Amino acid sequence: MPQPLSTDVLILGGGIAGLWLNASLRRQGFATLLVENASLGGGQSVKSQGIIHGGAKYALHGALTGASEAIADMPRRWREALAGNGELDLTGVRLLSDAHYLWSPGTLAGNLTSFFASKAVRGRVDQVKGDALPPALQHPKFKGKVYRLAELVLDVPSLIARLADLAGDGLLAAREVEPLLEEGLLAGLRLDGREVRAQRIVLSAGAGNQALLHALGLQQPAMQRRPLHMVMVKAPSLKPLYAHCLGGGPKPRVTVTSHPAADGQWVWYLGGDLAEADGVARNETEQIAAAEQELRQLLPWIDLSAAQWATLRVDRAEPAQSGLVRPDNAFLSEHGRLLVGWPTKLALAPDFTDRVLAALARDGVAPSSHAPLPALPRPPLAQPAWEELLG
Ligand code: FAD
Structure with missing residues (x-):
């Protein structure tokens, strides 16, 4: 024994x-x-998108009232740990992006107006333009508005x-x-x-x-368990993008994070509404087709001809x-x-x-x-x- x-x-x-x-x-x-x-x-x-939320997303559907500050304080606590002067010494962990972005593809939708009026968000977002846009959105054909959230994205394997x-x-x-x-x-x-x-x-x-x-x-x-059907796409043409793309509803239409593959290419990992109920009901081929259609509609200048696609089913476990x-x-x-x-x-x-x-x-x-x-x-x-x- x-x-x-x-x-x-x-x-x-x-x-x-x-x-x-x-x-x-x-x-x-x-x-x-x-x-x-x-x-x-x-x-x-390791299957997560690695976003260290500060709660801004919840203000979209009014769930963050400001009464609980636990999540609002998370980006600061993680930032200090990553710098080696926090509650844990996380020096050496790779920071993929020091901001996550909110991206409205069309005109300012109604939900965005109430979003910016909400107390939880005031003072935490700035609009970005031109050179300050995420690399994948820097294109003459890009229309829409982009806001920078003070949230981090981490390389979870590291x-x-x-x-x-x-x-x-x-x-x-x-x-x-x-x-x-x-x-x-x-x-x-x-x-x-x-x-x-x-x-x-x-x-x-x-x-x-x-x-x-x-x-x-x-x-x-x-x-x-809350099932998700996530999509991954890897292509030599992809540049890093960390953003919630807003649709008409309370949840992001698609949430994109970018992860370095061992061969030096970027992998876009797609979640948000795309990966929820309708996405869960689709089989792998249908889900890839839905994701490709979203990307072609939202970012038509991106060359996906050499893209490799896969999907991943994973459940969130919660009380x-x-x-x-x-x-x-x-x-x-x-x-x-x-x-x-x-x-x-x-x-x-x-x-x-x-x-x-x-x-x-x-x-x-x-x-x-x-x-x-x-x-x-x-x-x-x-x-x-x-x-x-x-x-
Ligand atoms: P897990 O990471 O699931 O770890 C549990 C561990 O327990 C596993 O290693 C498992 O093998 C082990 N285990 C199971 N049974 C036993 C046993 N009997 N004995 C010993 N070990 C056992 N959160 C964010 O904050 N930001 C995000 O961007 C984000 N994106 C997400 C994207 C997806 C697709 C998913 C699914 C979740 C995302 N989340 C995100 C949520 C986040 O990933 C989870 O809340 C978090 O990782 C849960 O951590 P955990 O340690 O509780 O569970």
Whole structure:
């Protein structure tokens, strides 16, 4: 039988939520062990668009009232971490863009007027023109208006790699999870047969939380999955673009982010309304045709003749929505020693960590001493989907 281990906080799931929490706890002197059953970042995190939202998008449909400032503060917290003077040292993580843009392809639509009138947005957006436009929009045929949002876009694979470094020796690849009970109470977990005792256990396994809760005999909190059908296009002609293109509705018609492929070309990753309900109902061929039509209509000067296309189906995992859950907050629920949650956004990983730290502080859980960890099987880093699908 493998050697039993003990730690202060045992974390299940190595996406952004678990990895950020793990690095923060270690920085505060806690002993931690993070368990991953597949690849680090390979759930939603490396498949995300990497936008560090400040909440401006929600003002489009009035969901951000200004009452919760958690998301509004995220770009600052991430910026400080990237500069090496924040709560974590994320120097070396690649910043893809220091701004995300809002792009209205036609005349100023009604929803944009109310958007700019909203309190959440005032002072946070500037119109850009000419040379200041994103490179992909600098063309004589481009009409429309573009606004710069003070939001960042990150290269998520480099972020996950940095957080895995900050985890030091505290990563464990394991698949089988069983409760470890002492006097009827949860004392830890049995991971691939290895006993691990901990003061607290945090489930941050994204879509995997539901199965873990069931394995531990719990039904709550309920989880929901929101399916998306994303599109990737790689072509030598593509230049970087990070923008929400607005349509008539409350959601961006298409959200474009650009990611460097290993062969030096740019991959455009397309989400927004294109990837939601109608997009989910389309098969891969239909979804690619819909995306191509959008790009040809919005950016007719871009040469897509040598483009490679692929789609990616992925679910967002979140707490089942109730009136209490807001899009601009992470979610955490507590069951004795067990904490379970979802950041609901990559950008909100620091908010998720705040909530765990607050629960530990309230319960007087402090760093204690443990035997050093032995060499453990280490989970691999996830590869970006475009390398696998557009290779
Ligand atoms: P995940 O990243 O899913 O990580 C969970 C991890 O747990 C995985 O590595 C998984 O393998 C592991 N796991 C599962 N079960 C077990 C188990 N039993 N034992 C051990 N490990 C387990 N948010 C933004 O802020 N900005 C964006 O631009 C953005 N774009 C997005 C685009 C898409 C297409 C999607 C799907 C989401 C996007 N999001 C974005 C949301 C964001 O990606 C997620 O909210 C965030 O990544 C969730 O992180 P997580 O750590 O909770 O989950």
